[in-house]
Every structure is written in C-alpha cells, then in structure tokens.
Amino acid sequence: MSTDRLLGDAYFAQSRQLFERISRTIAGGESSYARLKKGLELCFDHGEGSHFWDIDGHEYIDYSLGYGPLIFGHKPKRVIQAVIEAIERYGTISTFPYELDAEVGELFTELVPGVDLLRFANSGTEATMAAARLARAYTGRPKIVQMEGAYHGWADTHLWSSHPDVWRPQLRPYSPRPIPGSRGIPEVYGEALLIAQYNDRESLERLFAEHGNEIAAVLVEPVQCNSGVILPEPGYLEFLREITRSYGALLIFDEVITGFRLAPGGAQERLGVIPDIATYAKALGAGFPIAAFGGSREVMQLEATNQVMHGGTYTANVVALAAARAVLTEMKTRRDELWAVLNGFGERVREGLREACEAAGLRCIVQGIGPVWHIFFAKPDAPALDRIRNYREAHAYTSIDIYDRFNRAMLRRGVYFHPYHLERWFISTAHSESDVQATLQAAHEAALEVAQSLREQPAADPASLAMPGIAQ
Ligand SMILES: Cc1ncc(COP(=O)(O)O)c(C=O)c1O
Structure with missing residues (x-):
C-alpha cells in the first residue's frame, strides 16, 4: 500500500495494517472500483449521526455519507x-x-x-x-x-x-x-x-x-x-x-x-x-x-x-x-423540518466554503443545490468561469492537487469529504449547527494552510485524469 504523500505513514497506522490484511483475500482490498479510486488509507470503525470514527481513533464530521444513502446520518x-x-x-x-x-x-x-x-x-x-x-x-x-x-x-x-x-x-x-x-x-x-x-x-x-x-x-x-x-x-x-x-x-x-x-x-x-x-x-x-x-x-x-x-x-x-x-x-x-435542515445547512456550508477560500486567496467555484454540492479549485491556468456547466469545463478548471491538499487539511481537522476531486459532498438531516460551525472553522484554517503550501510549492497537476488500471 502506498503512503499518503500529505498525511504520511503514521496517520493511518492501524488502517494500513487492516487494509493489508483485507487485501490478502479481497481483490484490491475494496469491493467496489469506485471506493478504490479514493486513494486514502482509512478503515472505518463506527458511525453515529453526522459523525464517524476510523480505527486509528480519528473522529470526522461526514460529508460523504456512504456515497449518499445516509440521508438521516449514520445508524438512523x-x-x-x-x-x-x-x-x-x-x-x-x-x-x-x-x-x-x-x-x-x-x-x-x-x-x-x-x-x-x-x-x-x-x-x-x-x-x-x-x-x-x-x-x-x-x-x-x-x-x-x-x-x-x-x-x-x-x-x-x-x-x-x-x-x-x-x-x-x-x-x-x-x-x-x-x-x-x-x-x-x-x-x-x-x-x-x-x-x-x-x-x-x-x-x-x-x-x-x-x-x-x-x-x-x-x-x-x-x-x-x-x-x-x-x-x-x-x-x-x-x-x-x-x-x-x-x-x-x-x-x-x-x-x-x-x-x-x-x-x-x-x-x-x-x-x-x-x-x-x-x-x-x-x-x-x-x-x-x-x-x-x-x-x-x-x-x-x-x-x-x-x-x-x-x-x-x-x-x-x-x-x-x-x-x-x-x-x-x-x-x-416531517418534510418541512427535514428539508429546512438539508437546505439551510447545505447553503450555509457552501457559503462558508466560498468565504474561507476567498479570504485565503484561493480561486474556486462552489456550486450545488440543497443537500448536495461540490467545490472546484481552479488550476493556475484555469479559464475564467463563474460556474461549471459540463464535464469538460470541470476538467479544464479543476486542480486535483489543490483539491487533495484541501481534502487532507480538512481531514486532519476532523472533516471528511470524499478525496476524489469529482465526488460530491452530501449533508444529512443529522448534521447540526455545531457541525456547521466546526466545518467552517476548519475550512478557514485549511484554506489558509493550502494557500501557504501553494506559496512554498505551486500546484502540480497530473497530466491525466484516467483512473489507475482503466484503459481507454
Ligand atoms: C446517478 C447514479 N446512477 C446510478 C448509480 C449506480 O447506483 P448503485 O451504486 O446503487 O448501483 C449511481 C451510483 O453512485 C449514481 O450516482
């Protein structure tokens, strides 16, 4: 298994061990190609509401929610x-x-x-x-x-x-x-x-x-x-x-x-x-x-x-x-009550992500509707777009490297969203005001950290988006 270049060996020490054990019998260590592409060495321990814990003891506010099904959070x-x-x-x-x-x-x-x-x-x-x-x-x-x-x-x-x-x-x-x-x-x-x-x-x-x-x-x-x-x-x-x-x-x-x-x-x-x-x-x-x-x-x-x-x-x-x-x-x-949370918190997080990135000088587009959205970070040579309208524009605009850095900076602050740069964020009805505040605080810090890291080492995006092992 490869070391995560942004988190290092020790961060997921237990997870790495378990993943190696799983990989001895389960091809690739995961039973879905979509999960394999995340490239993150994290094994799950348990979830509760809007949070989950990995087996190394880290706790996260979850914005991936099992690829979306957990609309009421973990263990409804x-x-x-x-x-x-x-x-x-x-x-x-x-x-x-x-x-x-x-x-x-x-x-x-x-x-x-x-x-x-x-x-x-x-x-x-x-x-x-x-x-x-x-x-x-x-x-x-x-x-x-x-x-x-x-x-x-x-x-x-x-x-x-x-x-x-x-x-x-x-x-x-x-x-x-x-x-x-x-x-x-x-x-x-x-x-x-x-x-x-x-x-x-x-x-x-x-x-x-x-x-x-x-x-x-x-x-x-x-x-x-x-x-x-x-x-x-x-x-x-x-x-x-x-x-x-x-x-x-x-x-x-x-x-x-x-x-x-x-x-x-x-x-x-x-x-x-x-x-x-x-x-x-x-x-x-x-x-x-x-x-x-x-x-x-x-x-x-x-x-x-x-x-x-x-x-x-x-x-x-x-x-x-x-x-x-x-x-x-x-x-x-409970329609009104549930969608007030999904829409209201969804919009707050989107707005907060925009503000955090702007304050740090990171160019990005945050777009979505209600409980689902995405953040596209601009590559240095990205076209001047105010929104992404199709896959080709997503390609032309997005820096995978900056997405990775932001993802790991948020992860270390207890906020999980999917590490793949085209996989969306979800929010559930279990998310709370304190989750939103903690997420936005983390976003402010993470955006500043990423901006600093880009001054030290400019974004270097790979020349291809092809998933490993998939011939086209
Ligand atoms: C829009 C859409 N359609 C179909 C599927 C396939 O669904 P499943 O993974 O349940 O087979 C997915 C999975 O993510 C999806 O996002």
Whole structure:
C-alpha cells in the first residue's frame, strides 16, 4: 500500500495494517472500483449521526455519507428499528407479495409526481438497466443518449464516457462516440449509445437530427452529480422534455442521487420537469440496499403485463421495503423540518466554503443545490468561469492537487469529504449547527494552510485524469 504523500505513514497506522490484511483475500482490498479510486488509507470503525470514527481513533464530521444513502446520518434509529420489527414479523425474504409492497408503493407514488407505477430493484445500476430496457421496448428503438461525465452504474450497457480522459489528444475533440469505462466491455454495447454534453443543447439537437428515428431515450442525471455537482442551466431540463417528446423518444431521469434528496419528490418535484421514467436508490433506503424505477402508467404497463423482463431474487425483500417504508413515512410526515435542515445547512456550508477560500486567496467555484454540492479549485491556468456547466469545463478548471491538499487539511481537522476531486459532498438531516460551525472553522484554517503550501510549492497537476488500471 502506498503512503499518503500529505498525511504520511503514521496517520493511518492501524488502517494500513487492516487494509493489508483485507487485501490478502479481497481483490484490491475494496469491493467496489469506485471506493478504490479514493486513494486514502482509512478503515472505518463506527458511525453515529453526522459523525464517524476510523480505527486509528480519528473522529470526522461526514460529508460523504456512504456515497449518499445516509440521508438521516449514520445508524438512523427509526429506520433500523423498523427493519428489526419487520424481520421479526416477516423474516427476510418470501418472494410473495405482502403488505409492505402496498405501503411503500402508495407512499412512493404520493411523494413522486411522475411515478404512477414502479418496480423495486436492488441497486441503482439495476434500476437504470431496467429503465433503459423499458424505454427501448416502449419505443422499439435501439439507442440511448447519455451525457459525458455522467454515471449510471457499472453495467456493460452504461459504463461509457463516465470520466473519459479527455486530456488525451485522441479524445480531446468532443465526439458522440462513447468511450468504455472499463476493460472487458464488449464494443457492441457502445453501438447502442450516443454521448451528448450536459447543458449543451446543440450537441443533443445534432444527435436527434442525425439519429432521431433510432433514439429510444435520453438518460440524464437531472442535476449531474458525478462530475462534481453541475446544475442544469435555466430551461435546460424543459428543453430535454420538449426535444425527446418531439422526436417520440422518452426522457429518463436517473434520480439515484437526486431522488428523495432534493425534495421528497426528487429533482422532478424541485425543478418542475417530469420525465417518462425515473430511477432511484441511495436515499430511498437511508443506508439499506434498495432501488426502484417507475414512471407513467402507460410506459410501465409493459412491466405490468410482463412484456419487458425485470426480476431478481432479492427485489422487494423485507429488509429493503421496511427501510423504505420508514424513510418515506419520515419524509412525508416531517418534510418541512427535514428539508429546512438539508437546505439551510447545505447553503450555509457552501457559503462558508466560498468565504474561507476567498479570504485565503484561493480561486474556486462552489456550486450545488440543497443537500448536495461540490467545490472546484481552479488550476493556475484555469479559464475564467463563474460556474461549471459540463464535464469538460470541470476538467479544464479543476486542480486535483489543490483539491487533495484541501481534502487532507480538512481531514486532519476532523472533516471528511470524499478525496476524489469529482465526488460530491452530501449533508444529512443529522448534521447540526455545531457541525456547521466546526466545518467552517476548519475550512478557514485549511484554506489558509493550502494557500501557504501553494506559496512554498505551486500546484502540480497530473497530466491525466484516467483512473489507475482503466484503459481507454
Ligand atoms: C446517478 C447514479 N446512477 C446510478 C448509480 C449506480 O447506483 P448503485 O451504486 O446503487 O448501483 C449511481 C451510483 O453512485 C449514481 O450516482
């Protein structure tokens, strides 16, 4: 295992030992490629509310929250209690329908404006695969449009152009040709995809003009949360709604991050645009593994009549549904209170990060909405942008080196956010006023420390953003 160049060997001494032990039997020491890319030697001990502890005894205010599911923080008591009670009542799995199906279905369709009928799945990856298959079946067309820099899970059908290394000369000019995100993905899956630029109407208009009869759907994160956090420009989601409709294609919102987070009804409630199909995971289970996809009654009829196949031994298991019932009940009954915390503290931290960086003379862009945001630090030669509108701009603007330095300076002050420079920050309903104050105090100190370190050693960014081991 490599030594962290900014923290040194001793900081995670226990973690390093445990990680080495894990790596002897678990390939790479982590069971997700996304976790491996964090490059940080930290093993988890326990979490409580907005905080967690590593096995070296460090305590952190958590702004990563298990990649987002922990919308109520670590160990949410009501959800855990509800799951225990449900297991005691039902066991864990039956594969027969039961009351929980009805209860979660009713809560879900009440909260989410565009979902008349839904199906449960086990992960966001599965839900998105199911949504794309449904769109292809409904339209009878083969191709799905995705945005460069988006992430829709790790399936062969979608892990394309997620974080392509556009610094490489042959990938630099924008092209609708998808780039595989892993070795081992058959090229043939790429033939069923086209790549557009988020927030760039022209890139999509061109695709529809050339391939209009072949496009089944535009699959989009309504707020693109996998290249930092990128907000839709005013009118952009409405444009997506109109252009898909006018070409007879479907609009799929991947709400795996935004669902039950931007509002109880997700991005479609908060931003006011209703897709034909939407996918959910993360916040829906508050840490328990559950996902879903759903949409208009007309489109979902193909699932209802079993003309489109979707399944899974573990779909709609007791644990998942009991968790979702508790989560949705909480969101329905305490909506105002919960979103006052998520929106209010979210905005305070964003504002505080901006101020801290400005006071230290660090150029950055902090952007986000409600409980999710990102901070992009400017490279010395970064273009003069006031906001990031797509993956390419994120690339052109961001200094990975400065992000790393700020990340480790915050970590040493007890604030954890994901160390990967394009992975967003989340806040939970468990975060408190004192967490916010401690975070902003840490941010002021960390920004000054980073500014000082840059005077001593200017930013040196790597020449490539490719993830280790991923050939493109
Ligand atoms: C927008 C989006 N879609 C899909 C997925 C895949 O979800 P899962 O990791 O549950 O398979 C993710 C995961 O981070 C995501 O952010």
